[in-house]
Amino acid sequence: xxxxxxxxxxxxxxxxxxxxxxxxxxxxxxxxxxxxxxxxxxxxxxxxxxxxxxxxxxxxxxxxxxxxxxxxxxxxxxxxxxxxxxxxxxxxxxxxxxxxxxxxxxxxxxxxxxxxxxxxxxxxxxxxxxxxxxxxxxxxxxxxxxxxxxxxxxxxxxxxxxxxxxxxxxxxxxxxxxxxxxxxxxxxxxxxxxxxxxxxxxxxxxxxxxxxxxxxxxxxxxxxxxxxxxxxxxxxxxxxxxxxxxxxxxxxxx
Amino acid sequence: xxxxxxxxxxxxxxxxxxxxxxxxxxxxxxxxxxxxxxxxxxxxxxxxxxxxxxxxxxxxxxxxxxxxxxxxxxxxxxxxxxxxxxxxxxxxxxxxxxxxxxxxxxxxxxxxxxxxxxxxxxxxxxxxxxxxxxxxxxxxxxxxxxxxxxxxxxxxxxxxxxxxxxxxxxxxxxxxxxxxxxxxxxxxxxxxxxxxxxxxxxxxxxxxxxxxxxxxxxxxxxxxxxxxxxxxxxxxxxxxxxxxxxxxxxxxxxxxxxxxxxxxxxxxxxxxxxxxxxxxxxxxxxxxxxxxxxxxxxxxxxxxxxxxxxxxxxxxxxxxxxxxxxxxxxxxxxxxxxxxxxxxxxxxxxxxxxxxxxxxxxxxxxxxxxxxxxxxxxxxxxxxxxxxxxxxxxxxxxxxxxxxxxxxxxxxxxxxxxxxxxxxxxxxxxxxxxxxxxxxxxxxxxxxxxxxxxxxxxxxxxxxxxxxxxxxxxxxxxxxxxxxxxxxxxxxxxxxxxxxxxxxxxxxxxxxxxxxxxxxxxxxxxxxxxxxxxxxxxxxxxxxxxxxxxxxxxxxxxxxxxxxxxxxxxxxxxxxxxxxxxxxxxxxxxxxxxxxxxxxxxxxxxxxxxxx
Numbered sequence: 083x084x085x086x087x088x089x090x091x092x093x094x095x096x097x098x099x100x101x102x103x104x105x106x107x108x109x110x111x112x113x114x115x116x117x118x119x120x121x122x123x124x125x126x127x128x129x130x131x132x133x134x135x136x137x138x139x140x141x142x143x144x145x146x147x148x149x150x151x152x153x154x155x156x157x158x159x160x161x162x163x164x165x166x167x168x169x170x171x172x173x174x175x176x177x178x179x180x181x182x183x184x185x186x187x188x189x190x191x192x193x194x195x196x197x198x199x200x201x202x203x204x205x206x207x208x209x210x211x212x213x214x215x216x217x218x219x220x221x222x223x224x225x226x227x228x229x230x231x232x233x234x235x236x237x238x239x240x241x242x243x244x245x246x247x248x249x250x251x252x253x254x255x256x257x258x259x260x261x262x263x264x265x266x267x268x269x270x271x272x273x274x275x276x277x278x279x280x281x282x283x284x285x286x287x288x289x290x291x292x293x294x295x296x297x298x299x300x301x302x303x304x305x306x307x308x309x310x311x312x313x314x315x316x317x318x319x320x321x322x323x324x325x326x327x328x329x330x331x332x333x334x335x336x
Numbered sequence: 337x338x339x340x341x342x343x344x345x346x347x348x349x350x351x352x353x354x355x356x357x358x359x360x361x362x363x364x365x366x367x368x369x370x371x372x373x374x375x376x377x378x379x380x381x382x383x384x385x386x387x388x389x390x391x392x393x394x395x396x397x398x399x400x401x402x403x404x405x406x407x408x409x410x411x412x413x414x415x416x417x418x419x420x421x422x423x424x425x426x427x428x429x430x431x432x433x434x435x436x437x438x439x440x441x442x443x444x445x446x447x448x449x450x451x452x453x454x455x456x457x458x459x460x461x462x463x464x465x466x467x468x469x470x471x472x473x474x475x476x477x478x479x480x481x482x483x484x485x486x487x488x489x490x491x492x493x494x495x496x497x498x499x500x501x502x503x504x505x506x507x508x509x510x511x512x513x514x515x516x517x518x519x520x521x522x523x524x525x526x527x528x529x530x531x532x533x534x535x536x537x538x539x540x541x542x543x544x545x546x547x548x549x550x551x552x553x554x555x556x557x558x559x560x561x562x563x564x565x566x567x568x569x570x571x572x573x574x575x576x577x578x579x580x581x582x583x584x585x586x587x588x589x590x591x592x593x594x595x596x597x598x599x600x601x602x603x604x605x606x607x608x609x610x611x612x613x614x615x616x617x618x619x620x621x622x623x624x625x626x627x628x629x630x631x632x633x634x635x636x637x638x639x640x641x642x643x644x645x646x647x648x649x650x651x652x653x654x655x656x657x658x659x660x661x662x663x664x665x666x667x668x669x670x671x672x673x674x675x676x677x678x679x680x681x682x683x684x685x686x687x688x689x690x691x692x693x694x695x696x697x698x699x700x701x702x703x704x705x706x707x708x709x710x711x712x713x714x715x716x717x718x719x720x721x722x723x724x725x726x727x728x729x730x731x732x733x734x735x736x737x738x739x740x741x742x743x744x745x746x747x748x749x750x751x752x753x754x755x756x757x758x759x760x761x762x763x764x765x766x767x768x769x770x771x772x773x774x775x776x777x778x779x780x781x782x783x784x785x786x787x788x789x790x791x792x793x794x795x796x797x798x799x800x801x802x803x804x805x806x807x808x809x810x811x812x813x814x815x816x817x818x819x820x821x822x823x824x825x826x827x828x829x830x831x832x833x834x835x836x837x838x839x840x841x842x843x844x845x846x847x848x849x850x851x852x853x854x855x856x857x858x859x860x861x862x863x864x865x866x867x868x869x870x871x872x873x874x875x876x877x878x879x880x881x882x883x884x885x886x887x888x889x890x891x892x893x894x895x896x897x898x899x900x901x902x903x904x905x906x907x908x909x910x911x912x913x914x915x916x917x918x919x920x921x922x923x924x925x926x927x928x929x930x931x932x933x934x935x936x937x938x939x940x941x942x943x944x945x946x947x948x
Contacts, residue, residue: 153585162511162584169576169610176614180648184622184633187644261630264639271622271631293408306405 089224096220099137100213106130107209111202114330120191123326130322138216138315144168160305167309171316174279178320181275182327185268191332194265195257201329204247205321208280211240212318219311225301227294234291237314241284248273265335272324279317286310344427345524348396352525355391359384379628381536382558389525389566397428398521401514428521430513433915435520436499437813440806442520443491444884446527450484453477455877457854462870464858474854476538476556483530483543483560486656487567489794490609491523492802493663494574497602499809501578503908504596506587506926506941508919511580515573523570530563532556542852544649547623547634547642558627561620568617571659575606575613582606587907587941589926593684596906596930600687601666604694608655612698616652619645643710650701657790658697661797662690665732665761667805668754672736673931674904675751676743680931681735689728696725703772707781715774722772729765733758744934749823750902753804756831761796763835764789767842782852785845788838795834803830803883810887811901815914816894822886829879837872840865905930905940 110126113119135141144164150157218233252273260270290310293299299307340346360380368374393399401411417424417431424434425441457477460469469477502510510516533539537554550557582603586595623645625631632638634645673680680686702710702718736758745751767789770776780786803826810818844862845851856862900909907924908915924941932938 158584162580165583166512166515166576166580169579173572173576173610173614176611177618180615180618180651184644184648187647188633188639188641260625261632261638264632267626267631267633267638267640270629271625271633289406293406296408298408 089220089226092220092224093217095137096213096216099133099216100209102133103130103209103212104206106133107202107205110326110330114326118330118332120331123330127323127326131319134212134315134319134322138212139312139319141168156303163305163309167312171312174316175320177275178323181272182323185272185327188264189268189332189335192265192335193328193330193332194269195334196269196329197252197255198329200247200252200255201325204244204252205325207240207244207247208318208321211237211244212315214240215311215314219307222294222299222304222307223301227297230299230307231291231294234287234294238284238287238291241280241287241314245277245280245284248277269328272328276317276320276324279320283310283314283317286313339423343423344396346426348392348521348524351395352388352392352528354388356384356388358391359387362387378555378558381555382562382624382628385529385532385559385562389522389529392525393518393521396521396524398518400428428517430509430517431917432498432502432510432513432516433813433919435516436495438520439491439495439498439523442523442527443488443495446484446488446491448880448884449531450481450488451877451880453481453484455873457481458870458873460854461856462863462867464863465855469854471854472538472540472554475540475542475852476534478852478854479539479542479560480531480534483564484527485794486543486660487523487527487530487564489660489798490567490571492798493605493660494519494570496598496663496667496802496805496809497574497578497605499813500908501581501599501602502585503915503919504599504906505582505585505590506907506920506924507581507585510577511584512577516577519570519573519577522573523567526563526566526570528563529559529566533559533563544653545620545623546649547626547645548636550623551626551634558624561624565617565620568613571609572613575609578602578606579610587924587926591926593687594926594928594930595687597669597680597683597686597690598663598666601662601669601690604690605659605662607691608659608694608697612652612655614652615648616656619648619652622648643705643708646705646708647702647710650704651698654701654704655694655697657793658693661761661793662693664757664797664801666690667801668736668757669732669739670906671750671754671801671804671808672739673933674902675748675754676740676745677934678739678741678743679929679933679935681738681741682731683929683931685731686735689731692728693725696721696728700725700772703777706774706777719772719774723769726765726769733762733765748807748902749818749820749827750804750808752824752827752831753800753807756827757796757800757804759796760792760800760831760835760838763838764792764794764796767792780845782850783845784841784849784851787851788841788843788845791834791841792838795838800831803827806883806887808902810890810894811897811913812908812915813913814891814894815896815898816890816892817897817901818890818894819886822882822889826879826882826886829882830876833872833875833879837869837876840869840872905933907941910941910943 106126106129110123113122113126146161148158148161152158214233214237218230218237221227221229221233253270256266256269258266258269260266287310290306293306360383363380363383364374367376404411415430417429417434420427425438429435429438457469457474460467460474466474498510498516502508533556536556536559539545539550539553539557539560541550541553541557545557545560582595582599622631622633626633626635632640634640634642636642669680669686700718700722702714703722706715767785771780771786771789807818807823810816844865847862848860849856849862898913902909907920910924911920922944924943926940927942928938928940930940932940
């Protein structure tokens with residue numbers, strides 16, 4: 083009984099966070115249309131990133147004391163793996179930070195000329211996928227395999243949809259090519275690096291889905307699912323900063 | 337023959353060739369299908385080299401564990417490799433000691449390659465005008481000397497971090513053994529790709545690869561960029577592993593301020609290589625994209641800015657020199673108390689100084705760019721932040737001097753190298769502030785003075801401590817002692833000749849000799865100095881060669897040394913040499929301070945089951 087209440091609470095929290103993120107994205111879009119202060123956009127992005135880091139990526143788990151001090155135990159090794167994954171994410175965020183800084187240095191308060199609605203659409207797709215990823219992880223944590231498989235499947239489809247939206251549509255309809263000046267360079271490199279990470283995330287999801295269908299994960303042992311979820315949310319956090327940087331800030335380069 | 341073909345390395349190289357061919361064929365095929373001109377060398381070769389590196393990793397077996405995991409199979413935690421004998425050094429091994437030695441050997445190989453490049457262009461410089469090298473060849477050798485040595489240094493520090501950190505903290509392996517093997521093996525195809533630039537037109541930018549020159553250099557430039565980017569992954573994942581290991585795997589009782597200084601240094605180094613390395617990779621990949629697809633980051637005609645490259649590049653490449661020297665300085669602090677039989681002076685300050693250097697190191701990069709045309713107002717803040725690095729470095733020197741002060745010093749080979757390291761690093765350190773000060777740097781920038789300063793810091797902070805460490809831990813690795821006579825001969829060949837060479841570099845640099853150029857005006861009167869430097873370079877090389885001969889000879893024929901040869905307090909010396917396969921059969925507990933040499937009744941570690 084209590085396990086299922088836990089599960090309901092966890093799912094409800096995930097949904098609540100998702101609504102918060104969606105609302106903030108709408109506010110972000112509104113700010114960009116109406117006043118376009120970059121400070122406000124940055125503030126909203128930071129807030130969104132904080133929500134994802136805390137509620138979806140469970141950064142707090144890193145600071146939990148060890149339940150089992152035995153070095154060979156699963157719990158101890160799991161905590162070590164978590165630290166390793168987060169160190170990797172810190173490292174990876176430097177490459178995205180470098181891209182952002184290059185973009186700011188080269189374009190300042192200008193942005194490439196892009197389709198606003200498409201941008202909002204792919205952002206929403208990624209956001210919804212993050213919600214389902216969280217749902218999948220919570221389902222596995224509470225032993226609901228059916229829901230887990232379903233949610234991972236939805237995440238996977240949304241991830242592919244995002245890739246199709248960015249690489250298939252946005253790259254095609256953009257009014258500039260990669261070699262047409264700095265806006266093109268910035269846009270194609272930022273979306274390209276990000277899309278590569280989404281692509282590896284999709285591969286990761288396929289592996290997790292396959293192993294999940296074969297029943298490799300249990301509520302006690304599902305590091306693969308957790309790592310995949312944290313990685314997927316990280317890619318989402320990157321997009322939380324890239325989206326305003328590419329689509330919202332400042333004025334369009336003419 | 338069959339045994340030879342089953343070696344991981346041989347299989348990896350075969351797969352790399354195959355992968356390169358597949359990659360080249362793929363790009364050519366796609367271009368043909370798109371009805372473009374089918375053969376275009378640059379995209380085909382770059383893609384081929386990348387695929388070749390990935391195929392190498394598959395062939396050598398570095399990704400086997402992960403592939404198995406992805407396929408949902410069981411992956412055992414410990415693999416028994418004892419039946420393989422010497423052959424496990426040529427394939428994917430998960431043992432941190434094996435990986436450490438693999439790193440070490442590969443580092444020494446690259447060091448000899450990079451050193452030979454230096455000898456070649458040094459010989460050319462001994463006389464004015466061009467003797468036997470073309471200008472392009474000179475530039476290629478000069479550039480490759482820089483980058484090959486840097487990769488060699490990265491591998492060398494990784495060697496000792498891998499070998500020593502788990503031993504010193506009482507762990508049985510690194511936190512992520514598979515990632516550890518991957519980190520090593522990705523460096524091998526990276527090194528091959530890097531060296532292949534020699535045969536693909538070379539490149540002439542120096543190791544910094546500044547655009548716009550690097551945007552139009554020959555194809556070899558791309559191999560340089562790709563090789564360094566791949567080698568960067570080795571550094572990133574190696575750093576990640578060390579940090580996780582130090583956080584999670586320490587023995588009972590080893591509080592932060594009871595860790596050996598080398599572990600502190602490894603931690604500080606890894607923090608830099610984990611994070612900053614991404615930026616050099618990014619800056620190089622941006623130039624690669626500019627060359628391949630015309631992205632205009634650094635092309636002013638498209639609105640780009642070449643100075644941005646320098647910012648991204650130096651954001652890694654300045655902290656990188658602390659990556660190179662911090663482990664070496666840690667080794668100096670590690671060995672001085674052993675040979676002076678005295679406690680390390682100011683342990684806590686030395687430990688924190690490594691972290692301080694690493695953190696301040698992130699804020700100093702633009703001192704390489706005082707003449708680049710960057711914003712004027714950036715100069716002075718970067719000057720002061722750079723000069724600030726001298727403070728924690730000074731803490732280390734103070735500690736070293738105070739440690740050997742009135743100690744019972746014995747001058748075995750490792751101690752000689754350590755002392756030379758201290759002195760040469762002092763030369764390098766003292767010649768640094770003039771480069772950091774804007775007014776003097778405007779004159780010294782791009783002269784041989786910089787070259788002399790840099791070689792002093794690298795020899796003092798890396799080469800000498802590195803050789804000291806090899807001589808010191810050689811018995812731990814092999815169970816035999818490296819020959820003392822040959823060791824001392826090697827030392828007396830390297831140390832004086834190198835010092836003379838670096839001082840001469842600084843001298844002619846102050847007089848106006850430009851760095852990186854193939855020829856100089858005879859009227860400047862530098863020719864005799866250049867000749868002396870060339871002679872010194874050859875003497876140094878002979879000294880290194882003597883050490884190599886010594887190592888090869890001593891592995892088989894050296895005096896047996898299975899006990900605590902140096903009377904060290906460090907835990908790895910409390911068990912017999914060579915190190916047992918699973919490190920510590922009995923776990924130990926830390927019960928005292930690490931460097932209390934000469935204090936009666938003190939002990940650092942207590943093994944389970946030891947008598948009181």
